[in-house]
Amino acid sequence: MNRAGRNTQLIPKFAHSSELEFVRFLDFYRVEWRYESACFALDRDGQGRVTGSFTPDFYLPQFDLYVELTTMKQKLVTRKNQKVKKMWRLYPELNLKIFYGRDYRRLLFKFGII
Amino acid sequence: MDQPVIASDCKGASEVVEEVLFDEATIFKRIGELANQISSDYEGRDLIVIAVLKGGFIFASDLIRRLSLPVSIDFIAVSRYVPNSETVQVKIVKDLDMDIKGKEVLLIEDIVDTGLSLNYLITTLRDREPASIAICSLLDRSDLRLVNIPLNYVGFTVTDEFLIGYGLDYRENYRNLPFVATMNL
Numbered sequence: 001m002n003r004a005g006r007n008t009q010l011i012p013k014f015a016h017s018s019e020l021e022f023v024r025f026l027d028f029y030r031v032e033w034r035y036e037s038a039c040f041a042l043d044r045d046g047q048g049r050v051t052g053s054f055t056p057d058f059y060l061p062q063f064d065l066y067v068e069l070t071t072m073k074q075k076l077v078t079r080k081n082q083k084v085k086k087m088w089r090l091y092p093e094l095n096l097k098i099f100y101g102r103d104y105r106r107l108l109f110k111f112g113i114i
Numbered sequence: 115m116d117q118p119v120i121a122s123d124c125k126g127a128s129e130v131v132e133e134v135l136f137d138e139a140t141i142f143k144r145i146g147e148l149a150n151q152i153s154s155d156y157e158g159r160d161l162i163v164i165a166v167l168k169g170g171f172i173f174a175s176d177l178i179r180r181l182s183l184p185v186s187i188d189f190i191a192v193s194r195y196v197p198n199s200e201t202v203q204v205k206i207v208k209d210l211d212m213d214i215k216g217k218e219v220l221l222i223e224d225i226v227d228t229g230l231s232l233n234y235l236i237t238t239l240r241d242r243e244p245a246s247i248a249i250c251s252l253l254d255r256s257d258l259r260l261v262n263i264p265l266n267y268v269g270f271t272v273t274d275e276f277l278i279g280y281g282l283d284y285r286e287n288y289r290n291l292p293f294v295a296t297m298n299l
Contacts, residue, residue, distance in 0.1 A: 021197065024197065025195055025230075026230075027202075027203070028195045028202070028203055028204055029195070029203075029204050029230035029231065029233070029234055030203055030204065030234065031230060031260075060260065063260060063261055063262065065260060067260070097259075097260060099258075102275065103257070103258055105275060106227070106255070106258065106275050106276070107227070107228070107258065109275065109276045109284070109297075109299075110227070111194065111195050111196065111197070
């Protein structure tokens with residue numbers, strides 16, 4: 001983030017268009033963000049090797065907050081919810097916010113986009 | 115006196131209202147409770163009430179008339195996020211007329227959800243060194259919160275999707291509805 005509050009990092013290649021829209025939204029409000037900056041181990045095998053992990057979409061350092069955008073179909077959301085529940089169990093100190101499709105639609109409505 | 119005509123039937127409001135969440139009587143009652151609380155909290159102190167435009171102006175005008183305190187009123191507006199617009203970053207588009215240095219400030223919002231706009235506003239106003247800043251929002255949609263901003267006074271907590279009325283708009287329409295409703299898109 002430079003003095004004008006703009007993110008100076010290169011725009012990464014996002015997995016979904018909603019992520020790009022979210023980044024534009026954050027930039028507008030001068031909120032610093034990092035994309036997929038941390039990966040958390042969820043499962044390990046007998047030798048301690050990581051066999052399952054979770055990488056939140058964004059980290060907002062100003063608020064010490066991880067954000068996961070989930071605008072996908074309900075079937076996939078259920079799977080992701082299981083991971084998130086595990087995250088909260090294993091890392092209770094972590095500040096993680098999930099934005100579901102419904103949440104995202106509410107924001108879009110507020111700005112008159114839909 | 116006849117039942118007040120809902121001015122809101124202009125722009126086809128009756129067709130888009132899905133469900134009235136908070137009717138006029140409910141809002142009136144809750145504003146009275148908030149006004150009593152604020153009047154008690156600020157008793158003996160001078161207060162500047164700042165309505166955040168555009169959404170907060172109806173709530174603010176009804177609230178200040180129920181306060182039993184001497185208050186000054188001012189208005190502020192910040193730019194709104196518009197995708198693909200020329201406005202790259204949030205900024206104040208209508209600034210205060212009053213100097214708030216050393217003053218007790220009460221910000222009036224229609225709704226707080228992510229808190230990003232409010233966070234920008236508070237950060238900006240704190241630089242002007244008021245004695246205090248408190249926040250009063252008619253609606254709190256805290257399940258969308260990204261910034262942990264404590265709200266001092268809240269009318270109602272909501273989780274609903276598309277809200278219009280009593281200051282809340284959809285593409286600049288329906289602010290004049292006398293109630294808060296969900297919209298049938």
